[in-house]
Amino acid sequence: MRMSQLFGKTLRQDPSEAEVTSHKLLLRAGYIRQIGAGIFSYLHLAQRSLMKIQTILRDEMERIGGQEISMPVVQPADPWKETGRFFRIGSEMGRFKDKNNHDMVLAMTHEEIVATLVRNEIQSYKDLPRLIYHIQTKWRDDPRPRAGLIRVREFTMKDSYSLDYDWSGLDRQYQAHYQAYFRIFNRCGLPVIAVKSDVGMMGGKEAHEFMYLTDIGEDTLILCPNCGYTANRQIAQFKKPVPEPETQKPIQKVFTPNIKTIEELSAYLSIPQSKTAKVVFMSASFYDRPEPKMIMAVVRGDMEVNETKLANLLHAGDLRPATEEEIISIGTVAGFASPIGQENAIVVVDDLIPFCSNLVGGANEADYHLLNINFGRDFSSEFVGDIVSAAEGYPCPYCGMPLKSSRGVEVGNIFKLGTRYSDSLKCNFLDKDGVNKPVIMGSYGIGLGRLLACVAEEHHDDYGLCLPITIAPYSVYLVSMAGGEILSESLYQQLQSAGIDVLWDERDERPGVKFNDADLIGIPIRITVSSRSIEAGGVEFKRRTASEKIIVPLSDTISFVQNTLQELQSELLSTIK
Numbered sequence: 047m048r049m050s051q052l053f054g055k056t057l058r059q060d061p062s063e064a065e066v067t068s069h070k071l072l073l074r075a076g077y078i079r080q081i082g083a084g085i086f087s088y089l090h091l092a093q094r095s096l097m098k099i100q101t102i103l104r105d106e107m108e109r110i111g112g113q114e115i116s117m118p119v120v121q122p123a124d125p126w127k128e129t130g131r132f133f134r135i136g137s138e139m140g141r142f143k144d145k146n147n148h149d150m151v152l153a154m155t156h157e158e159i160v161a162t163l164v165r166n167e168i169q170s171y172k173d174l175p176r177l178i179y180h181i182q183t184k185w186r187d188d189p190r191p192r193a194g195l196i197r198v199r200e201f202t203m204k205d206s207y208s209l210d211y212d213w214s215g216l217d218r219q220y221q222a223h224y225q226a227y228f229r230i231f232n233r234c235g236l237p238v239i240a241v242k243s244d245v246g247m248m249g250g251k252e253a254h255e256f257m258y259l260t261d262i263g264e265d266t267l268i269l270c271p272n273c274g275y276t277a278n279r280q281i282a283q284f285k286k287p288v289p290e291p292e293t294q295k296p297i298q299k300v301f302t303p304n305i306k307t308i309e310e311l312s313a314y315l316s317i318p319q320s321k322t323a324k325v326v327f328m329s330a331s332f333y334d335r336p337e338p339k340m341i342m343a344v345v346r347g348d349m350e351v352n353e354t355k356l357a358n359l360l361h362a363g364d365l366r367p368a369t370e371e372e373i374i375s376i377g378t379v380a381g382f383a384s385p386i387g388q389e390n391a392i393v394v395v396d397d398l399i400p401f402c403s404n405l406v407g408g409a410n411e412a413d414y415h416l417l418n419i420n421f422g423r424d425f426s427s428e429f430v431g432d433i434v435s436a437a438e439g440y441p442c443p444y445c446g447m448p449l450k451s452s453r454g455v456e457v458g459n460i461f462k463l464g465t466r467y468s469d470s471l472k473c474n475f476l477d478k479d480g481v482n483k484p485v486i487m488g489s490y491g492i493g494l495g496r497l498l499a500c501v502a503e504e505h506h507d508d509y510g511l512c513l514p515i516t517i518a519p520y521s522v523y524l525v526s527m528a529g530g531e532i533l534s535e536s537l538y539q540q541l542q543s544a545g546i547d548v549l550w551d552e553r554d555e556r557p558g559v560k561f562n563d564a565d566l567i568g569i570p571i572r573i574t575v576s577s578r579s580i581e582a583g584g585v586e587f588k589r590r591t592a593s594e595k596i597i598v599p600l601s602d603t604i605s606f607v608q609n610t611l612q613e614l615q616s617e618l619l620s621t622i623k
Contacts, residue, residue: 047090047520049551049563052076054089056563066262068502069194071511075566077519084191084199086495091567094519094547096202096494100181102233102516103204103492109229110222112179112206117159119183123149125158129470134333134363138187152185157463157489160207161471164485171211171477174485177219179206181494193262195499196455202495208488211477216462216486220252223460223490227256230492231457235514235618236501238457241267241276244354250463250489257454258500267454268436272447279451280354282436283443289320292403295418302415306381308347311415315406322347323399323407323419325383327368330360330392340368340376340391342383344427345434346398346405352435356394359431377410384408384416385425394429395421457497463487511568512591515614520549522607523569525560529577537575537585537603544604546611565590570614571607589614 054076063080064070072078077092088096104114123141126132132139132151140152153159160178168174181204191197208219224240231238236258243255255278257267268282269275277283305314312319328341341360343351357365373380376390384407385393399405404418419425438451467473468484477483498517505512515521522541526534534552541548549569551560564572574586584599587606598606 047549049549050553052090052549054079054091056566064194066193066196066503067506068196068499071502071506071566071568072194072499075511075568078195084188084197086195086198086200088495091519092498095498095513095517098517098519099234099494099497100204102230103181103494106226106230106233107177107179107204107206110177110219110226112177114180115178116180117153117156117163117182119153119185121151121153121159123151125162125471126151129158129161129467130333131158136364138189140185140187153182154184154186155203155489155491156180156182156205157207157467157487158471160487161467161473164209164468164473164487165471168209168473168475168485170475174209174211174475175215175219176209177206178209179204179490193499195495196262197264198495201493203491203493205489205491208490210486210488211475211483213464213486216464216488220460220462220488223488224254227458227460227490227492231256231497232619233516234497234501235516236457236497236504239267239269239276239454241269241278241454242281243278243459244280244358245461250461250466252462254460255456256458256492258457258504259452259454260500260503261453262503263453263455265454265456267452268438269450269452270442270445270447271450273442273445275442275444275449277436279435280352282449283432284436284440284449285443285446286398287320287441288398288401289403291401294420294423295404297419297424298417299409300415300417301413302382303413305413305415311406312347315415317406319348320346320402321405323385323402323405324349324351325385325408326351327373327380327383327391328353328356328365329368329372330357330362331364332361333363340372341365341394342385342388342391343394343396343433344385344399344407345396346402349396349398349434350437352433355431355435356433359394359429359433360392378408379410379412382408382410382412382414384410384419385427386410386416386419388425392429393425393427394431394433395427396433397430398434400430455496455500457500458490458492460490461488463489506568507591509562510566513568513570514618515570515611516618518569519567520547520569521611522546522548522571522573523564523567524548524550525557525564525572525574526550526552527557527560527574527576527578530575530580533580533585533600534575537573537600540604541607544608546604546607571610573603573607 057074060070238256243253266279324347326343400421407419465484473485538550572588579586582597587598588595
């Protein structure tokens with residue numbers, strides 16, 4: 047490709063709308079252009095990088111037995127209604143009616159469509175196991191798109207789906223994807239870790255997320271440097287500090303004027319926050335109930351309610367903080383609430399509370415608290431479980447050492463769906479004994495644009511992108527300078543004939559402009575042909591990430607480039623774990 051013919055221009059200044067480094071550099075280098083909130087066009091350079099990412103994805107999917115298919119972006123709503131997700135997913139799902147007034151959806155993911163295919167194509171255990179995948183456009187109307195390609199509304203995803211006749215088969219395909227994903231990210235030059243995660247709207251038995259650790263990430267990860275425990279904060283556990291048992295004391299009502307927070311209560315009564323009971327009110331919607339229900343979550347005062355754990359314990363479809371009016375409507379007062387005598391809300395208790403004696407909690411009356419409240423004697427609940435968030439410094443659930451927290455961006459996920467979709471859509475097969483059984487499914491996704499953005503976050507310097515050889519749009523950036531025009535055109539032809547993809551900057555521009563664009567675009571190798579290099583005996587050769595420049599004899603240039611490309615590949619695979 048000749049630079050003079052390239053569609054898209056480089057930009058000298060950071061665009062005002064760009065928030066993070068990858069967004070700035072991909073815009074400035076002419077890779078992407080924003081069309082609307084969370085909607086981008088991928089120009090030629092980005093498209094070439096994405097095609098190389100797709101090649102890696104196809105290689106690794108086919109390595110584990112994947113068969114590529116294609117499924118539609120526009121889908122009838124009927125399968126989504128059968129699984130219930132049409133009604134459970136909120137406004138982020140794109141819904142519309144076709145001209146025949148049928149409900150239609152824009153694909154957020156493809157579990158329902160896979161299940162409809164399975165229902166027709168799989169009849170016997172002899173048809174299993176299978177692994178299918180596609181690379182397709184998705185739409186999620188995210189209300190808060192941000193950070194360029196990190197969080198968008200329209201995106202391209204590789205999603206694969208495993209189909210098995212038993213749970214051990216699902217385990218094998220899940221493990222195969224787990225390893226394949228590390229190979230994919232390694233080949234793209236992106237360091238990731240795998241963390242346990244919530245199954246979310248996907249449902250199923252188990253899930254992992256592949257996280258790129260970065261301060262721009264919206265996910266909080268909980269990590270143990272000692273034993274290697276990792277989990278998303280949504281589901282992370284920790285070893286809870288069970289106090290020594292105490293003799294239960296009688297309840298006492300005390301005056302606490304305008305003391306509404308745990309911090310204020312602790313200071314006013316001169317007690318540690320761990321001796322208080324915190325109440326958090328939520329409004330929950332349930333799939334089988336038309337009206338939302340008030341939730342009163344009770345946790346120890348020095349801990350925080352984890353909404354994901356709370357929703358999972360209740361099997362709630364959605365949670366939101368309750369309003370003050372809603373709190374008053376169930377007969378209590380915000381800041382002074384107590385689970386004692388509460389009959390108008392679902393009381394949910396963290397599993398540490400039953401071991402904590404003589405706590406201080408609200409009295410359901412303004413300006414009053416109760417001393418010495420105890421679970422079992424003074425209040426109870428059928429919902430007792432882990433509903434608090436892990437945090438940095440808390441003890442690891444396995445080895446007891448202090449946990450660390452980090453920010454991360456999810457670049458891939460894997461789910462053990464089990465029979466969640468095959469049960470709903472009646473995807474059954476006959477086993478060896480002629481018994482009808484549901485197909486056991488897994489789902490596995492990687493977002494391509496987000497992956498490119500994270501690679502840009504990882505591989506850049508003060509001058510621009512430094513993309514890995516595996517996904518850079520071109521391998522060589524060839525610069526033609528005064529006195530080297532004829533020789534550079536010949537070299538351009540030779541590089542192409544040798545199968546080396548090259549971007550030739552033959553523009554009538556100043557040297558500084560060409561070198562700045564070369565650094566900004568981030569192609570791994572730069573070759574400059576000029577009268578000065580010819581006089582020195584050949585062409586000037588420079589790696590994008592190196593400061594030194596060397597003169598390579600013209601006759602050795604092709605072989606030197608080929609050897610360097612192999613070195614770059616080897617270096618990449620040896621440094622990323």
